[in-house]
Each structure stands twice: as C-alpha cells, then as structure tokens.
Amino acid sequence: MTTIAALEALRAMTVLGEISSGAVTRADLDRLGVRDGRLWQKLSAIYFGSTRQRKLQAAARAAGAELSLDAVAVIEKHLRTLLSGGAVTVEELRVELCGLRGTVADIDRAAAARVRDHNRSVQDAAAKAYGKRALRGGKNTDGLGMRTLTLTLPERQIAEIIATLLPTAEQERAADKALTYEQAMGDAAYRHLVSGSPDGSPPPMIPHVVMALPDYAAVLRQEGDETIFALTDGTTITGQELVEQEMSTHGLVGLYSPVTGGINLYRDERCANWKQRMLLAAETILCPAPECTTPATQCQAHHLIAWAEGGETNQANLSMACRVHNARNDDNPHAPPRHGRLERHPGGVVHLPPDGGPPRTNIHPIRQLSALALINA
Ligand SMILES: [Zn+2]
Structure with missing residues (x-):
C-alpha cells in the first residue's frame, strides 16, 4: 500500500x-x-x-x-x-x-x-x-524552565491588549535589532502587567472600521444594527455595537476608492504615509498571503514592485503584508523563485506560488468584509 x-x-x-x-x-x-x-x-x-x-x-x-x-x-x-x-x-x-x-x-x-x-x-x-473568559496555565515548567499562560477574552479586548503592547514592543525592537517580534511582545507584556504602562509608552494604534457608504449612512441613522463590519485589527463589530461604543472610539474609513488621487507620492518617500496605510489596511483587513491571520494593524506596508526595482510608493504598488510575508516575498523578479511573490490583480492582491502554479488568495472569512471585497461584491 x-x-x-x-x-x-x-x-x-x-x-x-x-x-x-x-x-x-x-x-x-x-x-x-x-x-x-x-x-x-x-x-x-x-x-x-x-x-x-x-x-x-x-x-x-x-x-x-x-x-x-x-x-x-x-x-x-x-x-x-x-x-x-x-x-x-x-x-x-x-x-x-x-x-x-x-x-x-x-x-x-x-x-x-x-x-x-x-x-x-x-x-x-x-x-x-x-462566561468563557479565562487565564489558564502557568503552572507547569518545561525543560527550559519556562511557563506558558493562555488568556481567553472577547476578540475586542485581546485586540486592545495587543494594540497596547505593540508600541512598547516596537520601541524595544528599535533599540535591540536582535529581538524577534514574539520576544519583544513577551517583554512588553511582562513590563505592562508587572509595572503598569511603562512611562512614555506610545498610544496604541486605533483600529478602523471598514464599511461601504450606504452602510455608513444606515449606521448614522441608527439603522442596520445587524450589519457586521470588519476592523483593521482583524476583529468584527455590528452596527449596533458601533453605535453603543459611540463611534468615536474607532476610526472610520468611510470612503474608499481603489485608485485614490492626491495620495500618490511617487518616489518622494519610501515609507507609506498614514493615510495610505489606513486605506491599505481597510482594503485587506488581514495580510493577503494565503492562510495568514495577521491583522492589517500589525502589518507593514509592502512594495509589490520592490523599491529597489523602481516600484513607487503609491496605492497601486503597495499592500499590507505581515513581517513574515513581507520578508519572505521574492522581491527580485530576476532571481530564481523561492517563496513566491505578492502581486496586485483585478479584485485584489494575490500570491503567486514559487512553482508557477495558479495565484492564491487569503480566503479567511473576515476578508469578505474588507473594502476591496465590499466594492467588488
Ligand atoms: Zn502574512
């Protein structure tokens, strides 16, 4: 057999x-x-x-x-x-x-x-x-002398915790380039939990709600309570929850166009600006690599045609991608393919596998609520 x-x-x-x-x-x-x-x-x-x-x-x-x-x-x-x-x-x-x-x-x-x-x-x-919220574990020591905690809370609270830890972790990584993301987040969690927010820690990034204009109007009229929207931190929210939380606690991306004039920076600046990052986050909700679950708020702006290859810092040439998939992308189109590359196709950013097979997309269900899915629906 x-x-x-x-x-x-x-x-x-x-x-x-x-x-x-x-x-x-x-x-x-x-x-x-x-x-x-x-x-x-x-x-x-x-x-x-x-x-x-x-x-x-x-x-x-x-x-x-x-x-x-x-x-x-x-x-x-x-x-x-x-x-x-x-x-x-x-x-x-x-x-x-x-x-x-x-x-x-x-x-x-x-x-x-x-x-x-x-x-x-x-x-x-x-x-x-x-009722299912819990902090479990922490009792067993492994061979390295380490213990593990598992925290279960509503998705919004976990997203809030990560958004609070992230700026501290990024500061630590800027100071020590050898730190991995997971190590820096571990350090940040310890510092915040044991000593409260460390002095001078930057404010967390505010997640943005992604909605089409007719839905936005309905929410403002306090209709559409059942409608579900995605946030750029990878969580979801209903129209009713949005109103209850006084909208002001979340940023809103109310307008979206796949080709937005006025924000093309061409080769002025390598880093995507805040507005571009917001639009890119709304477009994709999660990293576009197949099966990736990293929310856009934790992603980096990725040049689809590499900066080194002459790629411009404009909406069409950018996508959010997580650290891992940004780093693993085959930026040099002339080199032999290793991990494949992200490319913008009509309908959104796809992953071209290294074996030359058909393009793959990230089919995570929450991406059906992304700005690009909403305008293509
Ligand atoms: Zn990813």
Missing part, C-alpha cells in the same frame, strides 16, 4: 465507522501509538452512535465523506462553542460544517466564522460567551 492510499483509507468516516462497529478498538489505537485515540472514540459516538437525530447524523456523514479526521476534529471543536437558543441546532449546523472543503486550516477558520454568525443571533450571546 502506498502512503497516499494509506492516508486516503484514513478518512474520518471510514475510521469512525470501524471504531463504532468494533473493528478497531481503543486498545488497537493505543497499541499503535495514536495520540488522539480518545478523541476518535468520542467522534465515532457522535457520527455513528445512537441518536434521536438519525437523519441529520446520516446527512453529516454523507456531507463529510471526504473529510480527514483532523478536519472533523476541528469542526467538532467549533460546534462545542455553538450557543443554545439560536436558529439552528448543533445537529443541523454539523451537516453544514461537514460540507466545508479546503485545507484543515481553511475549514478551521470557516467553521469558526459560521458558528460565530449563528451565535450572533442568540439572545445575550455576548454575555453567554463572556
């Missing part, structure tokens, strides 16, 4: 069915060193065990026939966060999520977004979710 055939035989529904029928036991899984044996057993009970919802269970199996065990595991992880009292039951949503396709990472993000959409319709959703 080839490896490919072995992996194909390991599709979730095949394995879970055999666990359910007893053809594969928990002892077999343990003996073969399967780490997730316990999880597979639980999944097999969900997809093959007795239930009052037999039709929906069969529909989920049919929809998910092609899925891997990892994909089914992430679907169930997100289904556990579905709040009760909404328009769909967990069994109904399972069928929908089992119809998702793509890499496990794609399914992970799409499933999170679908469950989030459904949870928004639940009464007191924010209050119910807020």
Whole structure:
C-alpha cells in the first residue's frame, strides 16, 4: 500500500465507522501509538452512535465523506462553542460544517466564522460567551524552565491588549535589532502587567472600521444594527455595537476608492504615509498571503514592485503584508523563485506560488468584509 492510499483509507468516516462497529478498538489505537485515540472514540459516538437525530447524523456523514479526521476534529471543536437558543441546532449546523472543503486550516477558520454568525443571533450571546473568559496555565515548567499562560477574552479586548503592547514592543525592537517580534511582545507584556504602562509608552494604534457608504449612512441613522463590519485589527463589530461604543472610539474609513488621487507620492518617500496605510489596511483587513491571520494593524506596508526595482510608493504598488510575508516575498523578479511573490490583480492582491502554479488568495472569512471585497461584491 502506498502512503497516499494509506492516508486516503484514513478518512474520518471510514475510521469512525470501524471504531463504532468494533473493528478497531481503543486498545488497537493505543497499541499503535495514536495520540488522539480518545478523541476518535468520542467522534465515532457522535457520527455513528445512537441518536434521536438519525437523519441529520446520516446527512453529516454523507456531507463529510471526504473529510480527514483532523478536519472533523476541528469542526467538532467549533460546534462545542455553538450557543443554545439560536436558529439552528448543533445537529443541523454539523451537516453544514461537514460540507466545508479546503485545507484543515481553511475549514478551521470557516467553521469558526459560521458558528460565530449563528451565535450572533442568540439572545445575550455576548454575555453567554463572556462566561468563557479565562487565564489558564502557568503552572507547569518545561525543560527550559519556562511557563506558558493562555488568556481567553472577547476578540475586542485581546485586540486592545495587543494594540497596547505593540508600541512598547516596537520601541524595544528599535533599540535591540536582535529581538524577534514574539520576544519583544513577551517583554512588553511582562513590563505592562508587572509595572503598569511603562512611562512614555506610545498610544496604541486605533483600529478602523471598514464599511461601504450606504452602510455608513444606515449606521448614522441608527439603522442596520445587524450589519457586521470588519476592523483593521482583524476583529468584527455590528452596527449596533458601533453605535453603543459611540463611534468615536474607532476610526472610520468611510470612503474608499481603489485608485485614490492626491495620495500618490511617487518616489518622494519610501515609507507609506498614514493615510495610505489606513486605506491599505481597510482594503485587506488581514495580510493577503494565503492562510495568514495577521491583522492589517500589525502589518507593514509592502512594495509589490520592490523599491529597489523602481516600484513607487503609491496605492497601486503597495499592500499590507505581515513581517513574515513581507520578508519572505521574492522581491527580485530576476532571481530564481523561492517563496513566491505578492502581486496586485483585478479584485485584489494575490500570491503567486514559487512553482508557477495558479495565484492564491487569503480566503479567511473576515476578508469578505474588507473594502476591496465590499466594492467588488
Ligand atoms: Zn502574512
């Protein structure tokens, strides 16, 4: 049997069915060193065990026939966060999520977004979710003498914390070029937590809300409460929340044109100015590299045609890109391709893979709310 055939035989529904029928036991899984044996057993009970919802269970199996065990595991992880009292039951949503396709990472993000959409319709959703806030861990020391904390808070609060730490981290990195982003953020978190905001720490960057003009008008009239908008820090907000938070706490990018006159700087200045950064952030919401989740507020302005190659600092030649994808971009078009490059195509910035394959985009669900997606809708 080839490896490919072995992996194909390991599709979730095949394995879970055999666990359910007893053809594969928990002892077999343990003996073969399967780490997730316990999880597979639980999944097999969900997809093959007795239930009052037999039709929906069969529909989920049919929809998910092609899925891997990892994909089914992430679907169930997100289904556990579905709040009760909404328009769909967990069994109904399972069928929908089992119809998702793509890499496990794609399914992970799409499933999170679908469950989030459904949870928004639940009464007191924010209050119910807020009950899940936590600071966990910090008790186990690893081989290096380090400990790890995991902080769970509403996305807005986490984005606020990162925006508060970022300027301190950037100051530290400016002072010590050897610091990585993660190290500098770790130092900043320690300094802010232990001693409060360090003296002279710069104010955090204000995230901007991205909306089309008709929606902007509706929000000003206090209509469109249910409409969901993206913020340039990679979080989302509803029209109602925006009004409740008095709009003033968030910047607004109300106008957007893909070709905006008056801000072309041509070769005057290498660094994108503030207005350009705002428009670029609204355009993309996240780094445009496929599967990247870095929000635009943490990205750098990237020259699509490199400055060294004569690329200009104007809207058409710029895109936001995270540090990693900015650094990994093949800036020199004459050198052999290594990581591929970002390029502006009609409809937005795409990634051209190094093997010459078709252009790929970042299909993260929140990017459907980006300025470019809104004007192309
Ligand atoms: Zn990126």
